[in-house]
Amino acid sequence: MATSPSSSAQAARQRVARRLRDLRADAGLTGTELAERCGWTHPKTSRLENGRTPPTPDDIRRWCQACGADDQAADIVAQSRDAETAYMEWRRQVRAGLKRLQDSYISLYRGTALFRIYSPTLVPGLLQIEGYARAILSGVAALYEAPDDSDEAAAARMERSKIVHEPGHRFVMVIEESVLYHQLGDADTMAAQLGYLLTVGALPSVSLGVIPHAVQRTVWPQELFHVYDDQLVSVELMSARVRVTQPSEVALYVRAFEQLRGMAVYGAEARALIVKAIEALR
Structure with missing residues (x-):
């Protein structure tokens, strides 16, 4: 249990x-x-x-x-x-609606210079298009029996994601190749999301790595986590979001992230994996 x-x-x-x-x-x-x-x-x-x-x-x-x-x-x-x-139960957080939850991140994002994000399941929120985000947030509302304000929440997420285009921030993101195949929304939405990865992954402030299915792993797939500078790690579990600030534990997540990042491919190799996933939708 x-x-x-x-x-x-x-x-x-x-x-x-x-x-x-x-x-x-x-x-x-x-x-x-x-x-x-x-x-x-x-x-x-x-x-x-x-x-x-x-x-x-x-x-x-x-x-x-x-x-x-x-x-x-x-x-x-x-x-x-x-x-x-540390434990901030999702059900309690989303009780007042998903838009408020999206807005609650703004000050943290504004104050972070270096984002390190690892995701084994979803396109990271900062790289999502509105339709993809809406599909995720609608599912979250249903799962946690929360008010479904997914339209407003998705729009808030898009507003928050503009930080990717603002100076003073760097984004190092690593996803598993399986993320490219987990369809959220219809096929057109998924194709548009993958196409956006090709675009946003080329931004100077963004490093997007994809860990291929066939890579020989040094670290097994982990839970989704964000590292904000070297001060805070946010880990997303099914029942709760865990905030980690203990320096030794933050250092452990950073070390794991660097190993995961070392297994990923970038540039032309990453784009080829994304294009392959787009073609699989046809």
Whole structure:
């Protein structure tokens, strides 16, 4: 049975607590000794390292300083933040309509210089045409039993995607070849979407790679994820969007992305795969 977002979030909180407990043990401190160094009571130490109370950033910094592990504080602070906010359930997000969800990304997009996007299933949102986006968003509304404002949401996605043509941003995108064959909308819509990939993939700000079916893989297909600069990773699951900010985990996604990017083909080879998919629609 799949783990629910809420139970996964609780497990993430427990990992933070266990990490704090391990730091204390490695430093050879009792709970009372750590409490004295941090300037709080022993019961607070117990609550923090058993996951009953989420630590504040200041709590974590004091704990790390007391254990002689100041260099781990930033990573644990980010891990704790992720534990509290990482799981953002789709059903809750789309309750107010899909257009609002599209608009919620605008400030993040404006503030990002380098986008790294990997998709095993869909054309990335920033490269979608309106008809293709409408087909996806209509399906999302039906799946999550949300209000179907897919027309307005698709138009909002198109407005948001204009950032691809604006200076100050770079887009490195990698898709699996199977993306070219997952038909969303009718055949004409799909042909238009694939044709648009040929156009937008030629933009100076866009690097579009396609991982061929027959490539010898060094990394298996992953879930769809976006890396915004080196600060945030957004991972899309069936039930939730997961936000990752812990530096070590962000670095893991960046490393995986670079391996996936290394398996992709670009330029004329990528265009040939796209043209082949267009011809398969006839």
